[in-house]
Amino acid sequence: MKNRIKVYRAMHDLTQEGLANELGVTRQTILAIEKGKYDPSLELAFKIARFFGVTIEEIFIYDSVPGLKPPE
Amino acid sequence: MKRNTFYLLAGVVALIEVGIFWLSVEIERPILIQVAFVLGVLLIYLARRKVEETIEDERTAVITQKAALRTLEVFWVVFFAVSLGSAVVAFSRPLGLRPHPPGPHEMIPPDALDLPVFGGFAIFQMALLCLMIFLYVGFRMYYARKYGEWDTDEEQD
Numbered sequence: 001m002k003n004r005i006k007v008y009r010a011m012h013d014l015t016q017e018g019l020a021n022e023l024g025v026t027r028q029t030i031l032a033i034e035k036g037k038y039d040p041s042l043e044l045a046f047k048i049a050r051f052f053g054v055t056i057e058e059i060f061i062y063d064s065v066p067g068l069k070p071p072e
Numbered sequence: 073m074k075r076n077t078f079y080l081l082a083g084v085v086a087l088i089e090v091g092i093f094w095l096s097v098e099i100e101r102p103i104l105i106q107v108a109f110v111l112g113v114l115l116i117y118l119a120r121r122k123v124e125e126t127i128e129d130e131r132t133a134v135i136t137q138k139a140a141l142r143t144l145e146v147f148w149v150v151f152f153a154v155s156l157g158s159a160v161v162a163f164s165r166p167l168g169l170r171p172h173p174p175g176p177h178e179m180i181p182p183d184a185l186d187l188p189v190f191g192g193f194a195i196f197q198m199a200l201l202c203l204m205i206f207l208y209v210g211f212r213m214y215y216a217r218k219y220g221e222w223d224t225d226e227e228q229d
Binding site: 016024025026028029031032034035037038040041043044 | 129218221223225
């Protein structure tokens with residue numbers, strides 16, 4: 001799963017440490033999410049989205065399986 | 073409490089536990105190290121709750137859960153195999169639980185397990201426990217690496 005946390009952090013002039021403190025997680029967790037090594041829980045994903053005032057879909061991009069079409 | 077203070081406290085507690093272990097051996101009082109160990113663990117758990125900085129979150133919880141599950145998966149097979157071997161040794165010789173053979177009551181069957189065998193079993197149990205700890209630490213390091221515990225980037229000092 002890809003994400004645009006780094007972009008939104010830059011827009012809000014926030015460091016990883018600052019965002020981590022706001023969300024109550026460690027800086028390593030923010031770094032791991034940004035690098036795509038850890039997929040956050042739904043709760044944390046909502047927290048991140050609400051913190052930046054956007055929807056989850058604007059921050060997290062799900063890499064769908066090739067050939068699998070989304071429901072219409 | 074600062075995070076580094078907590079780690080320092082944990083180290084001091086571990087050193088004290090080692091000291092109490094040897095004291096317990098010297099004065100031949102096993103209850104001393106047993107009580108000290110439980111108190112030490114309780115102290116560390118209480119101290120961890122007083123740490124102001126976030127040292128645990130959902131990612132560290134996932135790492136802990138996965139490492140614990142893998143350790144259990146490997147360890148139960150090893151432990152069961154060892155226990156099967158021990159059971160074969162135990163049941164193949166009288167343990168003193170069977171009726172005594174005819175003769176004086178003080179007479180122990182010559183092929184019964186001696187007390188030092190049980191002492192050896194205690195040490196063997198400790199070795200198994202150490203194996204479990206090593207397995208856990210190994211799996212923990214593997215999953216910590218997988219979930220970016222030691223990754224660095226441009227913001228790193």
